[in-house]
Amino acid sequence: MKLSRKAMGITPSPTLAIDARAKQMKKEGIDIIGFGAGEPDFDTPLHIREAAEAAIREGFTRYTAVSGIPELKEAICAKLWRDNGLHYTPDQVVVSNGAKHSLANIFTAILDPGDEVLIPVPYWVSYPEQVKLADGVPVFVDPEQGALTVDLLHKQVTPRTRAIVINSPGNPSGQVYSRAELAAVAECAVKNDLWIVADEVYEKLLYGTAEHVSIASLSDEIKARTVIVNGVSKAYAMTGWRIGYTASEPKLAVAMDSIQSHLTSNPNSIAQKAALAALQGPQECVEEMRRVFDERRIYMCERISQMPLLSYREPQGAFYLFADATQACGRSFRGSVIKDADDLAALLLEHYRVAAVPGRGFGAPNCLRLSYATYMENIREGMDRLAAFLHELQ
Ligand code: PMP
Numbered sequence: 001m002k003l004s005r006k007a008m009g010i011t012p013s014p015t016l017a018i019d020a021r022a023k024q025m026k027k028e029g030i031d032i033i034g035f036g037a038g039e040p041d042f043d044t045p046l047h048i049r050e051a052a053e054a055a056i057r058e059g060f061t062r063y064t065a066v067s068g069i070p071e072l073k074e075a076i077c078a079k080l081w082r083d084n085g086l087h088y089t090p091d092q093v094v095v096s097n098g099a100k101h102s103l104a105n106i107f108t109a110i111l112d113p114g115d116e117v118l119i120p121v122p123y124w125v126s127y128p129e130q131v132k133l134a135d136g137v138p139v140f141v142d143p144e145q146g147a148l149t150v151d152l153l154h155k156q157v158t159p160r161t162r163a164i165v166i167n168s169p170g171n172p173s174g175q176v177y178s179r180a181e182l183a184a185v186a187e188c189a190v191k192n193d194l195w196i197v198a199d200e201v202y203e204k205l206l207y208g209t210a211e212h213v214s215i216a217s218l219s220d221e222i223k224a225r226t227v228i229v230n231g232v233s234k235a236y237a238m239t240g241w242r243i244g245y246t247a248s249e250p251k252l253a254v255a256m257d258s259i260q261s262h263l264t265s266n267p268n269s270i271a272q273k274a275a276l277a278a279l280q281g282p283q284e285c286v287e288e289m290r291r292v293f294d295e296r297r298i299y300m301c302e303r304i305s306q307m308p309l310l311s312y313r314e315p316q317g318a319f320y321l322f323a324d325a326t327q328a329c330g331r332s333f334r335g336s337v338i339k340d341a342d343d344l345a346a347l348l349l350e351h352y353r354v355a356a357v358p359g360r361g362f363g364a365p366n367c368l369r370l371s372y373a374t375y376m377e378n379i380r381e382g383m384d385r386l387a388a389f390l391h392e393l394q
């Protein structure tokens with residue numbers, strides 16, 4: 001039987017695939033070190049889990065409003081004011097089944113067939129695939145020496161360009177955009193009448209002197225064309241609960257609400273109560289987890305900087321180190337030639353039992369993404385294995 005062109009054109013998520021493979025190998029008793037995971041390794045804080053238990057006990061088990069319960073939307077507005085200095089009202093907020101779902105709603109709501117979306121490289125794997133699922137065309141912008149400029153963006157704009165995606169702090173690079181870069185994006189968006197899709201899911205995971213600036217806070221004009229995407233997965237270790245949200249101008253919110261009403265209805269009622277507890281409860285847990293990530297980040301950076309054949313830009317946010325392995329490509333390992341990071345990741349997994357995500361899905365085929373969302377002992381052992389592997393390359 002025939003499948004659609006759309007289905008045939010989609011690449012499955014390589015991040016989830018590597019993670020599933022590593023989890024499966026672990027289950028089979030294989031001593032694997034997983035640097036693939038794109039999720040915090042911590043348990044969801046207790047007070048959040050207790051709120052969910054209470055919701056179950058109280059029978060909060062029915063459909064809710066499609067775009068979320070009013071008190072959660074109020075709490076999201078309060079968060080946007082508290083953390084970002086942005087004023088939104090609940091009618092501008094849509095709560096969905098994870099930020100991934102929020103992004104899918106956005107692209108469905110803003111793209112007509114053939115419309116283009118600018119995506120800076122390296123990008124999170126799902127942006128181009130989601131744009132394609134919404135019949136759009138991803139257009140990649142490769143920053144020069146890591147920096148986005150107005151000129152670079154303008155070069156890629158056509159009459160079909162509708163939006164630009166900004167992910168800061170970024171997956172996979174851990175890059176945090178400077179105010180100057182955000183201003184460049186804003187200028188390009190205003191000049192060309194573009195939506196700005198601002199994915200801020202790693203907002204709370206910042207290191208060193210990095211600060212998070214929401215692009216929507218640059219001016220009211222920018223805010224009106226920005227849709228903020230955020231969620232509870234990364235900040236509160238709640239990846240499995242599936243709660244994400246958008247904040248945008250009301251017309252877009254209504255459109256996304258309608259789309260969601262036919263695809264999934266409301267996000268899980270219990271998870272909404274848990275997200276409410278996360279946003280309204282004590283915030284110390286967020287900082288505690290960030291501190292632990294930072295220790296791991298510093299350790300991993302130090303180890304990688306001592307290894308041959310890898311280079312990297314120090315991550316300022318999120319929980320990934322994106323290593324450039326160009327120098328390892330073209331070398332050989334026990335007789336097989338390494339063409340790219342796909343080969344590198346496959347050999348590393350097979351012979352040294354270390355899982356890392358190859359960069360192809362992020363638009364950087366010579367890079368490897370290493371997640372430090374795993375405990376220190378694991379990182380230490382994984383770094384030892386990676387170093388031994390690299391030393392074996394000829
Ligand atoms: N955006 C980015 C950049 C991500 O890394 C992730 C992680 N999966 C998401 C969005 C989606 O997160 P979630 O669906 O778990 O809220």
Ligand code: GLU
Nearest residue numbers: 013015016037038039171
């Ligand atoms: N965002 C995470 C990652 O990049 C989770 C996996 C996914 O949703 O793709 O690994």
